[in-house]
Amino acid sequence: MSDQPIYVTQPSLAPLEEFTELLKQVWESGILTHNGPMVQRLEKELCTWLGLSNCAVVTNGTIAIQMAIKALELKGEIITTPFTWVATLSAIKWEGCTPVFCDIEADTFNMDPSKIEAAITEKTVAIMPVHVFGNPCDVEAIEAIAQKHGLKVIYDAAHAIGSTYKGKSILDFGNVSATSLHATKLFNTAEGGACMTTDDELARKLERIRFFGHNDAKEIVEDGFNGKLTEVHAALGLANLKYGGEVLADRKRKYQMYLDGLSACEGLTFQNLKLGEPNYSYFPVVFESEEQLLRAEKALNAQKIFPRRYFYPSVNTLNEIVDYASMPVSEDLSQRILCLPLYWKLNTSEVQEIVSILMNSY
Ligand code: T4K
Numbered sequence: 588m589s590d591q592p593i594y595v596t597q598p599s600l601a602p603l604e605e606f607t608e609l610l611k612q613v614w615e616s617g618i619l620t621h622n623g624p625m626v627q628r629l630e631k632e633l634c635t636w637l638g639l640s641n642c643a644v645v646t647n648g649t650i651a652i653q654m655a656i657k658a659l660e661l662k663g664e665i666i667t668t669p670f671t672w673v674a675t676l677s678a679i680k681w682e683g684c685t686p687v688f689c690d691i692e693a694d695t696f697n698m699d700p701s702k703i704e705a706a707i708t709e710k711t712v713a714i715m716p717v718h719v720f721g722n723p724c725d726v727e728a729i730e731a732i733a734q735k736h737g738l739k740v741i742y743d744a745a746h747a748i749g750s751t752y753k754g755k756s757i758l759d760f761g762n763v764s765a766t767s768l769h770a771t772k773l774f775n776t777a778e779g780g781a782c783m784t785t786d787d788e789l790a791r792k793l794e795r796i797r798f799f800g801h802n803d804a805k806e807i808v809e810d811g812f813n814g815k816l817t818e819v820h821a822a823l824g825l826a827n828l829k830y831g832g833e834v835l836a837d838r839k840r841k842y843q844m845y846l847d848g849l850s851a852c853e854g855l856t857f858q859n860l861k862l863g864e865p866n867y868s869y870f871p872v873v874f875e876s877e878e879q880l881l882r883a884e885k886a887l888n889a890q891k892i893f894p895r896r897y898f899y900p901s902v903n904t905l906n907e908i909v910d911y912a913s914m915p916v917s918e919d920l921s922q923r924i925l926c927l928p929l930y931w932k933l934n935t936s937e938v939q940e941i942v943s944i945l946m947n948s949y
Pocket residue numbers: 594595596597598647648649650671672674675717743745746767768769770771779780893895897
């Protein structure tokens with residue numbers, strides 16, 4: 588085993604020379620941003636790879652969520668999950684909307700559709716579920732509730748590039764799906780995000796919003812801002828995209844190795860991947876108690892292995908930024924869940940080492 592520290596993830600990176608080949612083209616063109624050739628190519632190739640209708644790449648995943656809220660002109664309450672990264676919450680608040688929490692399912696970690704209607708008020712305008720760790724939400728149940736109550740649906744799909752539902756990219760669901768292309772995600776542009784929608788008109792509006800509300804004639808026709816991705820980031824994305832399929836297959840293989848190694852461990856449970864085909868982007872394990880988790884984390888840290896407590900704490904408890912509402916399932920899970928290292932360059936022997944340390948540590 589190398590003596591290098593092992594973190595929860597590492598960016599999936601193409602060989603540097605393949606990136607620099609693309610950078611040379613950027614230098615030759617002198618176009619560094621403003622929806623240049625690399626951005627347009629990346630959007631087209633992402634649509635081809637994932638089978639998407641429309642894809643607008645943007646500065647980051649948080650901005651992608653904000654742009655979705657802005658494009659749908661939402662003002663009011665947005666129902667979302669407490670088991671997520673703080674960005675989901677921040678984006679809702681930064682767009683002047685009010686987050687209302689709906690608790691999760693203990694097995695899928697996703698928003699519990701059977702609890703959504705109880706959270707609807709006369710001020711509710713939308714539902715914002717998260718495909719947690721790339722595990723598809725119950726999109727049919729959520730869409731049916733949205734239809735019934737005339738609500739919009741924005742999926743925070745930050746983790747879900749490569750996940751599918753009934754053969755279709757999970758990113759083609761909802762009025763808009765917003766994803767992250769951050770360094771820690773399965774596919775990255777270092778920092779980046781994207782908005783996907785099957786609604787062509789809305790897609791054009793999102794493209795105008797990310798560029799100060801400009802239309803193609805450079806007239807300001809929308810309430811926009813600056814949400815652009817640069818040519819340098821897009822070039823990195825294009826270099827990495829060549830390995831997208833390989834990274835996905837590798838994730839699935841290592842995910843299965845962890846499951847094979849840990850499924851006999853008493854008291855350890857795993858995410859229920861019952862709907863669709865996930866992208867295996869994270870490997871969470873759930874302990875029976877926080878004490879067990881802390882013992883395991885300590886044993887791994889002692890071997891320079893640094894898993895992460897995603898998502899801890901449950902965001903409904905972040906009372907510096909949101910009023911507390913009790914979310915018992917999310918709060919309980921948040922105390923007992925640990926994401927183990929999982930990334931492209933992680934060796935098989937390192938997975939086996941992590942399994943053996945974990946088995947004897949809690
Ligand atoms: N919605 C959801 C559900 C999300 O999970 C996120 C982001 C968003 C929305 C917002 O998307 P963005 O606006 O960020 O595009 C990381 C990421 O910063 C964040 O993008 C991600 N979720 C969150 C789950 O994780 P940290 O604070 O855990 O990252 P950090 O720096 O501790 O990195 C984790 C490990 O990755 C490190 O131990 C080492 C490795 N690493 C990290 C970076 C940044 C590298 O090897 N290279 C790197 O460049 O937040």
